[in-house]
Amino acid sequence: MDHDPLRRGIAEFVGTFTLIFAGAGSILTIAKALAFSTAPNVAAINFYSGLTLVGVALANGLAIAVMVSAVGHISGGHFNPAITLGFFVTRRIAPSLAVVYWSMQFAGAAAAAALLRWLFPESARRITNLGAPGLASGVSVWQGLVIELVLTFFLVWVVFATAADPGGTFKSIAGLAIGLTITMDVLVGGPMTGAAMNPARAFGPELLSRHWTDAWVWYAGPFIGAALAALVYDTLYLRVQRPLLPVGPPDSGVIEPRPGDTAVS
Secondary structure (H helix, E strand, C coil): CCCCHHHHHHHHHHHHHHHHHHHHHHHHHHHHHHCCCCCCCHHHHHHHHHHHHHHHHHHHHHHHHHHHHHHHHHHCCCCCHHHHHHHHHCCCCCHHHHHHHHHHHHHHHHHHHHHHHHHCCHHHHHHHHHHCCCCCCCCCHHHHHHHHHHHHHHHHHHHHHHHHCCCCCHHHHHHHHHHHHHHHHHHHHHHHHCCCCCHHHHHHHHHHHCCCCCCCHHHHHHHHHHHHHHHHHHHHHHCCCCCCCCCCCHHHCCCCCCCCCCCCC
C-alpha cells in the first residue's frame, strides 16, 4: 500500500465519491425516468418499477467492487467510515490515519451529492431527497437501527475475512466479495431502510437535501454493526494464541508484530 496519508486519503475520497454518485444517482435516475410530464405510460412505469431495487443494488455493489479492485492496494478500499471504525477498534489503523480517512470519506460523499444536486431536476431531487436513505412505512426507528446494524455486520465481516485476514483472498476476490455483499444487503434491506450500511452514504444526500429525519439510524446502526463484526472476527480468527499487539502492516501507521503474530496461519 501507499504510505502517504494524503495519497491514501485521496483514494478514499474518489472511492466514496463513486459510491454516492452511482448509488444515490441510480435512485435519482429512476425517479427522473418515472417523472413523466404527460399522461403516464403504465407499461413503462411497471418496467422501471420492477428494475428499481435490482438496479440500485447493482449500482451500489458494482461501484464498490470496481473501486476496491482499483485502489484497494493504495488505501485498503474502505470508502465507509464504519469500516474504518472497525479497523480502528481492532488497532489495524493508526488514529491519525483514521481521521484522514473519515474526513475524506465524508468530503467525497458531500462532493458527489453536490454534483447530483446540480445534474438532476428538482422534481427527482424532491421525490428521493437526493437519494438519501429513509425508513419505509411501518418500519420503526429501532427496527431500522437493527436492520442497518445487521447489514453492516455482514459487510464488515466479509471485509475482514477477505481483505484484513492475511489468510484471506484480498488480491483475487475481495472487491467482488465486498461488492456482492453490498448488492445482497440492498436487495434485502433497501425497501426497509435504504440499506446505506455507510454513514457517508447517508451524509452526502442528507446534507445537500437538508433531509435529516431519523438521521441517527444511519450513523448508529452502521457504526455499531461494524465495530461488532470487526471485534468478533478479530478475536475469533486473528488473535488466537498470540499476544494482543497492534496487527496492521507498516503502511497502516501502526507497528507490525513479528512474522507469525499477525494471524492464524
